[in-house]
Amino acid sequence: MSSFDVGLIGMGALFVLLAFRIPVAFAMFVVGFLGIWNLHSLNAAMNYLASESFTIASSAELVVVPLFILMGNVATETGMSRRLYDAAYAMIGSIRGGLASATIIGCGGFAALSGSSVASALTMGKVSLGEMERFNYDHRLSTGAVAAGGTLGILIPPSTGFVIYAILTQESIGRLFLAGVLPGLLLLFMFVLTVTVQCWLKPEMGPAGPRTTAGEKARAMVGALPILTVILLTIGGIYTGIFSPTEASAVGAGLIIIIGLVSRKLTLSAFWAAAKSSVVTTATVMFILIGAHMLIPFLALSHIPQEVGAFLEGLNVHSLVILALILACYLVLGCFLEGFAMLVLTMPIFFPVIQQLGFDPIWFGVLVVLTLEMGLISPPVGVNVFIVKSVAQHVPLGTIFRGVIPFWLAMIATLILLVAFPQISLLLPNTMIN
Template identity: 80%
Template structure:
């Protein structure tokens, strides 16, 4: 059997294991280790495992993952994320669809803390769904906006999606974080406009909430001040070149802990819970990365990336045409694969093609992360949809998928804008980091 045929069978086996619900990390490890052992010998497979695991574990850049996750978990334990939602609600909750728009803004703010779409959807779902139900919002709109708003967690920096993309492609984490700022704000704006449009078409979907006085608005904003300060300092520090991403993560996590303790909201039990959850999530991310670095050498030995590159080059399409084909592949794969699994599986195949075409890898990273977000609300997998379902068990899954569809279209429009105008993503990293 040729190395290429073995590679194809390896990918078939991988998708088969994923279909059997074998955890992503273990499936990739099994296929990668076995493939390297067959093609290059057992000793080569064991040495690759040892070297890659040690290299990743010793990588200073990966420290941002547990620190940003800890920052988000502590913010949840101390109620800071709820304060962020309360501030957004006080400002715009009295307009038609205002609660839904406040949820989107709250998701965007929490995304700037946690970097996790699942955490954003789960946290904001617990905070906002009961409020929207109390004011007779359509279940389709309320659950759809939480599922879609949660996807902002892997686009608005700090983003675990950008960190993993940077590790897989050796690109700058700082440049990727800066590149995600304007696209993240653009997508947040598109979601708010989508809510407004839906409520204009059918006012019953999002009735106006009670008006708040200026003093109530000021009180809500004061409550959100600590968390807004943390967001401004961490993201602003990276933007201004004061902090590296690792330093910003450490400063952010430290400040959230200090604010929580100073306000009397962070107990030892709460801190232990946040720390334990952060360790579990970080371990899962590290396992996936180690497994990905086992699979990548196997794919290289089987020449699958080379053959794929030659195939795409043979299509006689311009670079933007090939980019469109690749993004279409991501949109289709997103219907069946979890986002991080899709990222680690596809980068060894598509990234060499992108670099050979002269496409900016930072811009490509933003486009890829946005398509990963679309996968989070695409049937039949739609991880964020199932997260929201767990918070709103009385809402049929079909209604949640119908609710997210307008927001999926808004994401598609945003993707088209980013393809048409690359500078939306590139202006900040090109001007702030030389």
Template identity: 75%
Template sequence: MSLGAIGVSGIVALLVLLLIRIPVAFAMFLVGFLGLWIVDGWNTATGLLASETFTLASMPELVVIPLFILMGNVASATGMSRQLYDAAYAMIGHVRGGLASATIIGCGGFAALSGSSVASALTMGKVSLQEMERFDYDPRLSTGSVAAGGTLGILIPPSTGFVIYAILTEQSIGRLFMAGILPGLLLLAMFVLTVLLICTLRPAYGPRGPRTTWHEKRRALVGALPILALVVVTIGGIYRGFFSPEEAAGVGAGLAVLYGVATRRLTLAELRDAVRDSVVTTATVMLILIAAHLLNPFLALTHVTESVGNLLAALDLNVLGTLLFILAVYLVLGCFLEGFAMLVLTLPIFFPVVLELGIDPIWFGVLVVLTLEMGLISPPVGINVFIVKSVAAAVPLGQIFRGVLPFWLAMILALAVLIAFPQISLFLPNTMFD
């Protein structure tokens, strides 16, 4: 069997393993390790496993993952997410669809702490779905807004998706974080406009909530100041050059813990649970990265990456056409594969082509992460939809998928805007203090 045939067989085997729900890390490890063994021998496979594991474990850049995850977990335990939702609720809850819009804003704010789409959807679902049910919101709008709002967690920094992209492509984590801010705010605004449009066309979907007094608004905004201060210190510190991303993660996690202790909202048991969840999530990400660093050499040795590059060249597309083709592949794969799996599987293949075409790697990272977001609410996988289903057990899965469709279309529009105007993504990275 030729090297090319072995490489294609490995990719097919990987896709089959992922489709039958084998964990991403184990599937990639199995294909990568066995593929290297077949192509270049046992010594190469075991040598790479040992060296790559040590190299990744000693990378200081990866410390941002457990620390930012810890910051989000502690913020959730201390009620910061609830305070942010209450502030948005107090300001716009009285308009049609206001509770759904407040949920999306709350998801965006919590995303700036957790960096996790799943955590954002789960936390804000617990906070807001019961409230929207109390005011007779249509289940399609309420669940759709939570599932879509949760996707902001992978775009608004600190984003685990950006960290993985940075490690795999050797790009700056800080620049990628900055690149995600304006696109994240753009997408959040489009989600809110989507809610307003739905409630204008179908007023019964989002009845008006209670009107609050100025005193209640002011009190709610004061309650949200800790979470806003935490975001300003960490993300603003990276932008101004006061902190590296690793230092900002440590400062953010430390401040979140200090806030919980000072306000007596964080018990020792809750801190222990937050640390344990952070360790588990970090271990999962590390396993995926180790497996990716076994899979990538296998793809290179079997010339799969070179063959895909030649195929794209043979299509004779211009730069924009090639970019659209790559993003279309991500959109299709997002219907079946988990986001991190797509990154580690496709970046070794597509990224050399992107660099050869002169496409800015930071801008490309934003576009890729946005397409990964779309996979979070695309059937049949749509992990955020299943997360919301776990909170809203009485709502049929089909209704939730119908509820996210308008937001999915809003994401397509946002993607088109970011392709047409790259400076939306590149403005902050190009002006930040390194």
């Protein structure tokens, strides 16, 4: 049996394990370990296990994961995240669809604190769904806006998706963070435009909310100012070269904690809850990365990446067609696999092809993360859809999935724009001060 055949058997076994709901980290670990043992030796597999686990666990770059997660969790526990929604609510809530648009803007702001799509959808769902229910919003629009808005958490920096992509491809976390800013804002605009168009076509979907006075608007903006300042400092510090991404995560987490203490919103129990949640999430990410670094050597030994690259190059088509095929694979896989699992499974196969075609890896990273976002609202997995369902239990699951369709189409339009105009992604990282 050839090494390529062993590789195919291994990948098949991996998908079988995932189908039986085995956690992706353990599935990759088992397949990678047994694959290296089969193609090389038991000693090699044991050596990879020891060295890769230590290398990942001691990586200074990964400090950004627990610190940014802690920053978002503290903001959630202290209620700071609601201030972002309140500010958007005060400014645009009185127009048709304004509450849904405010929810999306709030999701974008919270994404810049937490880097988590699930946390964004859950937090903003609890904050906004009841309010939209009170003003008789169509359930398709209200739940769709929350589910889609939550996906911004994986694109707008700090993004755990970008961190994992950077570790797997040896790219700069700072450049990837900056590359996600303009695409993230573009996607946010496209979501707000989607809400506006739906309410223009069917005004009853998003009735106007309450009017607010100039004083109420001012107070809401002042309440959100500390959070907005932290966001601008962390992203601006990376862009100007004042902070590295690791330092920015420490500054952001420290400032959020200080704001919580000064405002007397951060109690010992709230900090304990935020810290415990951060540890659990960080451990999950670390296990996934360790599992991925066991699988990657197995794939290299099986020559699957080289065979896939040779096949794609042998198609004798334009490089953009190959890129479209790769992105289409991500869209299909997103219907069945969780985003991070999809990233660590496919990157060792597709990234060498992207390098051979001469595409910018930072730009490709943005495209991949955007397609991962689409998987968060794609049936049958659609993690964000199920998160929204847990908050709005009286809304049928089918209604929520129908509600996300217009936003899914908006993501397709954004993906096309980013492919057609790579400078949208590359402007900030190419002008950052080193």
